[in-house]
Amino acid sequence: MLVELAIGDAYGAGFEYSPDQMIREQNDLRGYVQHPRHDIRPGCYTDDTQMSMAIAEAFVSGEPWTRENLAHRFVTAFKCDEREGYARRFYAFLQSIQDGDEFLAKIRPNSDKSGAAMRAAPIGTFSNVSTVIDRCRLQAAITHDTPDGINAAIATSLMSHYFIHKVGPKLELPDFITEFVPGSWTVPWQGKVGAQGLMSVYAALTAIMAHDSLSAILKTCIDFTGDVDTVATIALAAASCSDEVVQDLPSVLIDTLENDEYGLGYLRKLDAQLMNNVE
Known part of the structure; x- marks a missing residue:
């Protein structure tokens, strides 16, 4: 889960809110690309992966x-x-504080954006749906204590839970989410993805339902345009756990993912620990 999640994040980072023409010309999965405005080095993941870790x-x-x-x-x-x-x-906020107590004392958790959703996939490893929901709600409320911020996070964690615990066929995933999270989960997302968390989750679900291979899912996530690194993070985290999705990410995206202290090797180790502890 975490390796694929990081690949989606790192690949999407090169296309986040990039011009449509660039996406049409360079979204071919042949390697990581340099973002036209940001300084993030191709192959490096972002906050989506770090907070999921x-x-x-x-x-x-x-x-x-x-x-x-x-x-x-x-x-x-x-x-x-x-x-x-x-x-x-948020970057400046994290730089300004020293520990978790100061974080909780100073954070303003009134956002409906994607921060709580982008990090929620590992919570799907808990075996009980009510536990997944309760623990996801708790983590989301720390930074995104709004109905949409919390619902986006819960939907993300339920997607990975559904596949990890083999709840049912991929075809029925939208109906499963609808049981627990209000929204039009059976309606495919169309158009650009904005900053709101629910947008990213709807788009991620749409990509998963439309394709049966990780490579096609990743490419579709980027084609939406907008906040595509978060869409790809959420989609690949869940789809990598599905027996119905071919795990065919190009080797170049695996081999050139960053591999410093907290890079590919660390992600693989943490991934193994995560799956060995599935409840």
């Missing part, structure tokens, strides 16, 4: 699932490896 680390540690422990994980992940990709204000 923090959630995964909290899960495999077995520590109590509390606001305090999760906030500590968020801050520690950032402080150990400060990187581009965060929203400007």
